Amino acid sequence: MFVPRACAKAAPRWSTSLQAKFLSTSSVRNEVSCTGGAVSSIGDKTPDQPPRPASYTHGFNRSMMVEQFSVMQTQDTFVPPPAKWGGRHTVTLLPGDGIGSEMANHVKELFRYAGAPVDFEEIDLDSTAPDVEGFEYALMSIKRNGVALKGNIETRTSFQGFQSRNVVLRNRLGLFANVVCVKNLPGIRAKQKDVDVVIIRENLEAEYSGIEHESVPGVVESLKIITREKSMRIAKFAFEWATKYNRKKVTAIHKANIMKMSDGLFLECCRITSKEYPDIQFDQMIIDNCSMQMVNKPSQFDLMVMPNLYGDVLSNIACGVIGGPGLVSGTNLGYRYAVFETGARNTGKSIVGQNIANPCAFIRASVDLLNYLKLEHQAHVIEDAVMKTLIEDKVWTPDLGGQATTTDVMQNIVKYVKANA
Amino acid sequence: MAVSRLGIFARNSIYPPSSLLQCLSPSSQQRSISIATQLCVPVQAPVAKPERRYPVTLIPGDGVGPELMHQVRRVFDSCGVPVDFEELYLSEVGYSRSNSLEEVSDSIKKNGICxxxxxxSGSEGQEGELATLNTKLRRKIDSFASCALVKSMEGLKTRHTNIDFVIIRETTEGEYSAIEYETVPGIVECLKIVTRVNSTRIAKFAFDYAVRNNRKKVTAIHKANIMKLSDGLFLECCTQVSELYPRIKFSNMIIDNACMQLVNNPNQFDVMVMPNLYGNIIDNLAAGLVGGAGVVPGESYSHDAVIFEPGARHSYAEAVGKNIANPTGMLLTACNMLRHLNLDYHATIIEEAIIKVIKAGKVRTKDLGGHAKTTDFTTAVIKSITF
Structure with missing residues (x-):
């Protein structure tokens, strides 16, 4: 019988032939690597390695984040305990715009079938007006509950002086790391095979600092801010991640040849941190080359760490390479709060109400959430159901080349969840 | 009115009647999201009936406890509730037969639910020990919040109607810290301990409870005008936490006034949060308002585990073996337990049956002015269950 849990482990049985092919080309792959220096060994996954957990937020739960990263937080005000009472969690649910509310309903349904001890505090935001009160309430709610599941909130670019709420939310909650794990799913048509990349993105500063001004009419300055403190923190986070999940290589992505000081500082911080982790190979690559490599030979990457804008671009490229925005989930982690959302933060406005949106990305985000709350049983049940639906039953929505509606996918998932809950 | 507003028992009533794209998927349309007003209409479709079974620790307790637990088992058996009880006897008065506290607390920690x-608890402690078994168990599993769900039921003769509030009580410290000593012969000191950590925690719990259960107002009960430091700290923590909940009204009331208001105009309250001793008194006062200790469900929370127990804790030892105790409170408690396990379907059908029986008023136990036996009441409930 097929065991979908295995699909994300180091040596999955579905890909023995692929793996063989993959290993045979590994020497070629290393020559292509832009640095040309140290020879990568990430392709040679020896079977005696402990398997990589399928659910990747497994080890990065709340207590671990507070333990490892709270020292870096400078100001620490009054913090009441998170909303976990009698084993039941209250989680903020921000459906966001576009298909968000549909997806949120599906997740709620699944959680009920899986018996997940989670109560949602649902907060609807009005994206058509700068609803400051509502947004502040949502922020407050996340601070109270500690955890949120979030659809993407649309930012209307024409409205000046109004920062993207997604950015404000990340800044205010100190969600310094965005993690997107991109991996091929067997059977799903993808542009490239053997993709297995973790993209870790600095979430708080650099290009998204939101400091822009027009100094002279016709001349606009946008400040890109890179600080040593935050760069060190994200570098440490990346290497910790690599240690925990047996990633062999960390690649820092930058543009230090042009932006010598800012990206130079980022690269330097990564390099300094890498000295503390001698078992993990450190590498660096320039963003433009990296984008090409990502499309061309994504299998050379293992774990990538980068500043804000590059991360935004690369995670979307990576999602596209393995089959679109409907498959990949993303995690925003801070030392105290965590917000879970889809990997390629799209609102999917064009397919609202057509019942064809792929719910898998949002559901996988909810699986990450369950793992973060240490509700591993329910997480496994839901993740297994999604994988069986996608890989075994091939119930696919049109974005994956299938004919199924969202409802069909959900019914198939619910079938498995009911059987295993 | 009381029947249609059954929100007090609806743990999952935070789900709003979402109008958002419900029409899209037929499955989500059928799955009636449990909102307060829907609880009393017949259940349309299984909300969630997971096929696994749930282990639950069962402590029968003293007095009529074992009899009431038997009624719970009968009702559960009659509608196939997927719960397996892990029965452990714990008692202070029958301590030679009692399981050890460690065994019981391990079981509760393992199952997360009890x-x-x-x-x-006798007035005379064993070997001069001050802490009772209840207190020790609470400390062992850090069960810090006790809730009593006070709600009028149609069919019971009470002075006030439409009462619907929750009493949340801190149970780890305050006056019940069990630190008492005689400094000089004839002078006894009892320490009342109030800490910021625990007060913040209980306040946060109360507000989160209000959020989860769609309640609008939290009232802190205290005596800070006299005990300026201890109750002052409690009140300060409640105020501080209330700032995080701008959509929930916060007020405070002094305990003596609160008692009068409860007897006089109990409808003004929604969620009440208070330190240990006040909570104990008000629990009982409020139980009297809605029909006595036999009809009020309750629960005690720690971060990881819940103990479901009657709201007003009386073992009713004088009725042992007489088959006259009222099982309503225990059955409602059991329903709340099922909701906590996401077994809404079973919880709802049992709860509807209880309400139907009480409303009809044909089968009443002695405390409600009837002559029915405990088992008669349960039988009536079982017969009223509609699947």
Whole structure:
């Protein structure tokens, strides 16, 4: 019988032939690597390695984040305990715009079938007006509950002086790391095979600092801010991640040849941190080359760490390479709060109400959430159901080349969840 | 009115009647999201009936506890509730037969959920020990919040109607810290301990409870005008936490006034949060308002585990073996337990049956002015269950 849990482990049985092919080309792959220096060994996954957990937020739960990263937080005000009472969690649910509310309903349904001890505090935001009160309430709610599941909130670019709420939310909650794990799913048509990349993105500063001004009419300055403190923190986070999940290589992505000081500082911080982790190979690559490599030979990457804008671009490229925005989930982690959302933060406005949106990305985000709350049983049940639906039953929505509606996918998932809950 | 507003028992009533794209998927349309007003209409479709079974620790307690637990089992058996009880006897008065505290607390920690009858605590402690078994169990599993769900039921003769509030009580410290000593012969000191950590925690719990259960107002009960430091700290923590909840009204009231208001105009309250001793008194006062200790469900929370127990804890030892105790409170408690396990379907059908029986008023136990036996009441409930 097929065991979908295995699909994300180091040596999955579905890909023995692929793996063989993959290993045979590994020497070629290393020559292509832009640095040309140290020879990568990430392709040679020896079977005696402990398997990589399928659910990747497994080890990065709340207590671990507070333990490892709270020292870096400078100001620490009054913090009441998170909303976990009698084993039941209250989680903020921000459906966001576009298909968000549909997806949120599906997740709620699944959680009920899986018996997940989670109560949602649902907060609807009005994206058509700068609803400051509502947004502040949502922020407050996340601070109270500690955890949120979030659809993407649309930012209307024409409205000046109004920062993207997604950015404000990340800044205010100190969600310094965005993690997107991109991996091929067997059977799903993808542009490239053997993709297995973790993209870790600095979430708080650099290009998204939101400091822009027009100094002279016709001349606009946008400040890109890179600080040593935050760069060190994200570098440490990346290497910790690599240690925990047996990633062999960390690649820092930058543009230090042009932006010598800012990206130079980022690269330097990564390099300094890498000295503390001698078992993990450190590498660096320039963003433009990296984008090409990502499309061309994504299998050379293992774990990538980068500043804000590059991360935004690369995670979307990576999602596209393995089959679109409907498959990949993303995690925003801070030392105290965590917000879970889809990997390629799209609102999917064009397919609202057509019942064809792929719910898998949002559901996988909810699986990450369950793992973060240490509700591993329910997480496994839901993740297994999604994988069986996608890989075994091939119930696919049109974005994956299938004919199924969202409802069909959900019914198939619910079938498995009911059987295993 | 009381029947249609059954929100007090609806743990999952935070789900709003979402109008958002419900029409899209037929499955989500059928799955009636449990909102307060829907609880009393017949259940349309299984909300969630997971096929796994749930282990639950069962402490029958003293007095009529074992009899009431038997009624719970009968009702559960009659509608196939997927719960397996892990029964452990714990008692202070029958301590030679009692399981050890460690065994019981390990079981509760493992299962995360427990159904418990009332334990008798004698005024004379054993070997001069001050802490009762209840207190020790609470400390062991850090069960810090006790809720009593006070709600009028149609069919019971009470002075006030439409009462619907929750009493949340801190149970780890305050006056019940069990630190008492005689400094000089004839002078006894009892320490009341109030800490910022625990007060913040209980306040946060109360507000989160209000959020989860769609309640609008939290009232802190205290005596800070006299005990300026201890109750002052409690009140300060409640105020501080209330700032995080701008959509929930916060007020405070002094305990003596609160008692009068409760007897006089109990409808003004929604969620009440208070330190240990006040909570104990008000629990009982409020139980009297809605029909006595036999009809009020309750629960005790720690971060990881819940103990479901009657709201007003009386073991009713004088009725042992007489088959006259009222099982309503224990059955409602058991329903709340099922909701906590996401077994809404079973919880709802049992709860509807209880309400139907009480409203009809044909089968009433002695405390409600009837002559029916405990088992008669349960039988009536079982017969009223509609699947």
């Amino acid at each position: 159904l418990k009858g009332a334990l008798t």
